[in-house]
Amino acid sequence: MILNERTLLFERSFKIDFKIIIYTGGKLNLMNKLLTLTLGCLLLIPQLVPAAEVNILSERQEFLLRPFLKAFEENTGIKANVVYLKKGSLERLKQQPGAVDALLTVDISNLTAIAEAGLFQPVNSSVINKNVPSNYRDPKGLWSALTARGRVIYYSKDRVKLSELSTYEALADAKFAKRICTRSGYHKYNVALISSMIAEHGVAAAKKWLQGLKNNLARKPQGNDRGQVKAIYQGQCDVAIGNTYYMGKMLERDDQREWAASVGIFFPNQNDRGTHMNVSGGAVTRDAVNKNEAVRLLEFLSGDLAQYMYAQVNHEYPVKEGVPYSGIVSSFGSSQEGVKKGVFKQDKRNLSEIGSYRKKAIQILDEVNYDK
């Protein structure tokens, strides 16, 4: 059983203490036994803590993050300890101050919500400031994006003419009746998209749009982003909303290539504000014990090597200027006017602002009963 150091420690100290108790012939009274036990725990703690380490709470799954951490450990000599957790990070950070040094997310919701709760500390690193453009950083330096992904329109290459597609707004038009698939509206990627609609048009108009989108759904919201591609492939719907990198990953797989090949990516809103972007990001916690190591981690992840890996392996958009897109990503939108080598117009609205409409977005999802 692989345990973290503290647990191991806990168990070892118990063994030792029992020995002490046995050794003293069990003559110690209960209070003394307890005290010995506690002291035993304490004495061992400092010995097992390595010189430099960083404790990470990661939303990104281990099989995706591990190659990055391996490179980080080799480059810096700092040991990375990780908890992989998607929901409830805020509560853990709040209840166990100091246990976590750095947070890595795959979406803006945890970044903005935990920043609002005051559980991050500002980071002013010239390396990060140089690597990450300012619209991808919190204005106060509380968090920084590490990669970006577009929330785009997936369309059937057979049944949809490119001229039919234009904007997110147009997805509520009657011409798409019974032709659209989405995953649950409450999924954070959709919540962020709806938040960006609120930021652009206000709550009332965004709600009207969401109602129109719901009316056009071919089936009730279900499945994940890959599932939407599959549904288009199988003819259940013509158009769906999804993230860019899933298409890249599907095209790499023998068992999913056929689905993905039947579906094109369309970058909406190229003639106005641009396509809605979400980010994966990182932040240093307010009570970080290993603050310097946590900053080193973010610097590393925004640096050339990590950015290159994000782009090539995960098919995400690197935030650092000059890092090339993957071949597959460069091919996205190739038949769309104005998109060259996968470069398209991105919505540059600051993500903190979009994040601030999260609650409103959930409210209008409730009001139109989107998932029903």
Place this chain on the structure above:
Amino acid sequence: MISSLKISGSWNLFTLTMVILFALPVISLMVTAGSAEENVWEHLLSTVMPGYLGNTFWLMLGVGSGTLLLGVSSGWLISMTEFPGRRVMEWALLLPLAFPGYIIAMVYVELLEYSGPVQSQLRLWFGWNSFQDYWFPPIASVGGAVTVLSLVLYPYVYLLARTAFLQQSAALLEVGRMLGKSLKNSFINVALPLARPAIAIGVSLALMETLADFGTMQLFAVQTFTTGIYNTWFGTYNAPAAAQLSLSLLMFFCFFIFLERYSRRKQRSHTKDSIMNVQPRYPLSGIRAITALVFCLLPVTFGFALPAGLLIQWALESWRNVMLDRFFSDAGNSLVLAGVTAFIGVVLGILLAYGTRLSKRRRVHLAARIVSLGYAIPGPVVALGVLLPFAWFDRTIDAWFKESYGISTGYILSGTVFILIFAYLVRFLALAFGAAESGFGRITPQMEEASRSLGKTNLQTLKQVHVPLMRGSMLAAGLLVFVDVMKELPATLMLQPFNFSTLATRAYGYATEELLKEASLWCLTIVAVGLFPVLFLNRQLRETSPRHYKEI
């Protein structure tokens, strides 16, 4: 009567201490709920909540009747009749227990959705072009969820009902038969009422598991009350409101359980286990035997064989792409956690049930109910309820040691597997307590009076009289806890220590990146590891059941 014997105060003290300890999460939820800054009820009730409640109602009704039908009838067939293949079915019927709801949901949604292989094949065969050309029962629906969940949750009812049927005094049934009742009538009039407490526990476990589950329902695209809790907490980051919602779910369950108990308030039965009056099984032949076999085969096929087969196929396709190096440590972690929790759970369950039995105070009885509540609380909410008090304790100790000795103790309880095991106990003690209680229910008070009058203490009586008599129930309890810990996901995710993962969290890690095939090796192992205790338990149950003696 027991009341004439002196009950030592330490038992009451123990019971109450346990109750307070296990009520901690509920108390901390109440504190959290009280800190709410805004009222979400009005908004929820005027928007999504009516729909959530409707779905919840139909789910409860559906899964309740489904597990009742499958569990009781298969339990009866296995314990009271004889037909070809019965001995295999006896253990095979337990197999679906090893399947976590979220895994079987994943498999069936993948299989039966519009773009899944079944419907694609049908379209190919019949030349249908789109979903307008034909009708196929939608898997992502309340009906789909009810069907699939009934198939994996009925073993709770089967296990407890079968144990109850087996341990019923055969003499009682014989009396029924002698009074001219048919086999069917003696089942309805004698066996069923006697087994009702056990069956009720089984069904309520199945229902609680259904309601507290978010992930499975999400796969079926069915929104329940728990969906409301999740969206409120993780969508709007409003933990206090989520705590309020969880507590009302809990209150609903208290009411539900109270109703069931109230409806049988006048019944009290203590049936002796007896090895003397064993009635031969009722032999079935011809069409009735075949019907019985097919009836038992159905849930085994669809609740186990088919999904397991599919997982094996996926695992074979994907094993090269996964983190095999972590496989054994994941499996080891899962096994140790499940084993330790099951052991502690059974011991605590028995002690608690015994303490409750000894006490004649209503308050103690009422309080002991509290420990069973955890099963009805969604995993992450239990996690939050456990995290709050333990993290507070850790912070206090840490601060004190820093103050006094200048050393930091860190998170000694809430940052280690300790908190995981405690959370599992909160969540699953209901299983052990329920099974122990129903085990005690079959031991007459006269037996412990006899033991006490021979000068034995309560603890000695428990050890020498009850425990041997309750071996079957205890094993059943241990098994249920073990398997449930193996399957548990949301609380594990939220409370896991650093650099720690289990089979369930790793499977989730792949599934959440939409890689079902990569997840299948870990899913399969959860199921496979769950099989050992299932089979072991079945052996033990056979050996402890009175009928075994006859068969020898």
